[in-house]
Structure formats: C-alpha cells, structure tokens
Amino acid sequence: MDIFSAISLAEIVSTLVYSFLGVIILAACWWVIRTFAPFPIIKEIEHDQNIALAILIASVFVSLSIIIAAVILS
Template identity: 60%
Template sequence: MDAFWNIELAELVGTIFYTFLGMALMAITWRIIVWISPFSIVKEIEEDQNIALAVLIGMLFVSMAIIIAAVIVS
C-alpha cells in the first residue's frame, strides 16, 4: 500500500501528458490514413463489412501504440 502513496506529481503529470500525446499521434495517423486512401475506409468497414480492412487498421494502430510506447519509455 505504501507504493501507491509514493507516486510523485511529476510522474503523474508525465503519464497524463504522454497519454494525450499518444492519443494525438493516433488521431493524426488516422487522419493521414483516411486522407491517402483511394476509398472511404469508414464505409468499407461499417457498411460493406470488410473484416480484412478492419483487422489491418487494427493491427496498424496496435503497432503504432507499441512504437509510441517504446519511444516514450526510452
């Protein structure tokens, strides 16, 4: 229980900052993907039920999250 109370304010602020930074990078990545794709990604996934595209986009976001986390930790 003592470890919980030993959290410093700088660590908390850094965690919150990097969380929002990672979310912003993910949003920017999504906008770039939508911008460069020759078709509507949202229409393909939602209306046409393109599972392969949904899995591909999901894997892209997981890989981006791993890269962002590795950069933040280093």
C-alpha cells in the first residue's frame, strides 16, 4: 500500500494556503506591535538585553499562533 495514496492535491494546496495566510497574519501583528510601541522593540531586545520584553513578544507570537491555528482548523 502506498503511503501517498491517501493524500489529495486539495489537501496539499489548502495546507499551503492556510500556512501562508497564518504567516501573513503573524507578520501583520508584528507590524502593528512595532508601529504602536512607544519605544524601538528591536533595540530594547538586542542592545539593552531586555529579557522581559523578549519573553513578552515571544508569548504574544505563541498565543497568536495558537489562535490562528484554531481558527484555521475550525
């Protein structure tokens, strides 16, 4: 029995489309965060070594990823 016989082209295309859509939404959220932050986020994390801000941004991305995945799967 062939492993790939159960996979259809529509599943592959929908997976690629939804993955691309998820990446676009995450990029848009990153743009919103950077635009409305009262300070430069990259400078704070890289140069000033602000670990708390890095953890906060990472948790925002993880939570957004979970929400986007739940919406796509529903």
